[in-house]
Amino acid sequence: MRRVVVTGIGVVSPLGLTLDRFWAALTAGRSGIGPIGSIPTDRLTVKIAAEVRDYDPADHFDPRKVGFLDRFSQFAVVAARAAVADAKIAFSPETAARTATVVGTGVGGLHTLDESFQKLYRDNATRVHPFTIPRLMINAATSQVSMELGLTGPAFSVASACASANHAIGAAFHMVRGGVADLALTGGSEACITVGTMKGWEAMRVMASDTCRPFSKGRGGMVLGEGAACFVFETLDGALARGATPIAEIVGFGMSADAGDITAPDADGAARAIAAALADGGLAPADIDYVNAHGTGTAANDATETVALHRAFGDHARQLCVSSSKSMFGHALGAAGALELAATCLALRDGVIPPTANYREPDPACDLDYVPNEARTRPIRTAISNSFAFGGLNAVLALQRVEA
Template sequence: MRRVAITGTGTINALGHDVPATLAAFREGRCGISQLNFRDVDRLAIQIGAQIHDWTPEAYFNRQQITLYDKFTQFTLLAAKQAVAEAGLTFEGRIGLTSGVILGTAGGGLNTWDENYRVVYEEGKNRVHPFVVPKLMNNAAASHVSMEFGLRGPAFTVATACASSNHAMGLAFQMIRSGAATVMLTGGSEAMLCFGGVKAWEGLRVMSRDACRPFSGNRNGMVQGEGAGVFVFEDWDHARARGANILAEVVGFAMTADAQDIVMPSAQGAERAIAGAMEDARINPEAVGYINAHGTGTAANDKTECAAVSHAFGHHADKLMISSTKAMHGHVIGGTGAIELLACIMALRDGIVAPTIGYEEPDPECALDVVPNTARDARVDVVLSNAFAFGGLNAVLALRRA
């Protein structure tokens, strides 16, 4: 099996429009959650989110492109361009034939759905733009990334709710490891912060009206975010041969299904995914120093995840650092695992563990080292990134210091 390197990173989210700004926010423990600003927000019970307020697509795309690109595609293309630029890759010739893209998203072009429902039902018009379907389809971002860079290998989208990005990155890792591809652009994006997107989540009654406080005894729900994270996964030998700067190594991946409940998580299913990622990576639990938690700030998720970690790691659980960055960038749903992978790379490369901000009081059922409120300097050699989705779908990645 081939080794898999990460050679490029890109992002846009509520904390910053690129990776350096996002990592600076992680180090500072800065919160990107604020008052939402879009049409009819006053009709919503939930009016906060990790929104990208200063987004101006005209600064990056021409009028024709904006007609074709939903916001989730715009975010993806910006992040992908950053990642490819950092990796220093071009895809001319044979490399383009053996490179591809796998991205995660849960909602796809939700802003396009929202806008066109208004056109038909509120404004009473009988026609919509002919490119509505190509704009809103879940694979739109993956297809446009493929076209932008000439990636003619495997290209598709994964939609597994909040685990979409981790599933996408895990599959990209497996393709390179098996020799099916040389380079894969992978990650995920989401742009659900519109009236319909927030209204739908309101119905679940899992949303906080004031803040996201993962693992804190007084937490009261999750907070939505938006954005994208894209990475260049590359065959290790190919990266070394061209003198690439290797940021981290992907060493393991596992996915499981709870087969239990459509919304309530299972500690057993999560534990099997955590243990499976370590087994796939051929690492002992004692080697893991940090876990980027799914950590949504809901009681069901936080308690279940802590139980899963405790069972999977046994006595070593007390020595682990586990933090949730969702209190900073919000829950980016299908894109969340990709943005969170940046915190994993920061821990490995820079020796800085991102904090769980908003932590105010202990919870006896979450009695782990959650790195409360302040980033921590620590040498970390192996990390895990957890994602547990509605539908009982779990995906865990293992990364190692390069």
């Protein structure tokens, strides 16, 4: 089987629009969560989120083209361009035809949907904008990325709520490893901080009103985020042949379904996905040094994820460093796994583990090493990144450090 490496990463995040800013904030334990500024908050009970700030579409898109792109597609294209620049790759027509494009998105163009429906139902407009459909469709991000970069290989979108990006990235990994494609442009994108979405999450009563404190006693729930992260995947041989520098190697991908509750997490389902990722990568539990957790900050997820880690790793669980980057960039749903993979790749590259920020005190239900509040310098060889979605769809990626 072919080895698959990451050679380029691009992010659009609440911690910054460049990979350097993103990583500097993560390793400093600096949170991007704050008062919502992009939408009216007068009807909201929860008035905080992790928003992408200082983002102006005019800085990134031709005014004649931007009308076709919802915010979530814009994020995907900006992140994809940055990933390609980071990989220092130019796609010839032959290479482009052998490159897959797989982007995960949880809910699609909700800004477009919100604006259209407000006009229609509230303002009694007789028509909506002609680009409403191509903007809101959930595959728009994948399509816009393939068009932007001229990628003509296999391309599709993946939707599995909070695990969308991990499912997309895992599919891209398997395609390159198995020879369906030689390269992949993959990742996740989401931009759904709208009044309608916020009201929906409020109604579930799982959102924190102060900040996100994963695994900490007194955690008040999740904080909604947004953003995108994209990656260039290629074979190790291909990367070395063109003189590229691999950032990390993807070695395993595991999936499972809880087949249980539509919202409640399940330790057994999560543990099975972790075990599947290890098996897929030929790894033993003791090989893993770091876990970038799903870590949403809800009472249920964090306790359940802890049980799953105990179940999957046994005694080795106590040796793991576990941290939740959602404490800093919030829960970006369909983009979450992609932003977290970016964090995990950089942790492997630099031997620095980003902390779980906003951590206060231990919760008896969460009894592992969560790297509270301060980054830790520790050489790490192998890591996993967890995503567990509403609907019980679990996806776990396993990564390995590339020795220089």
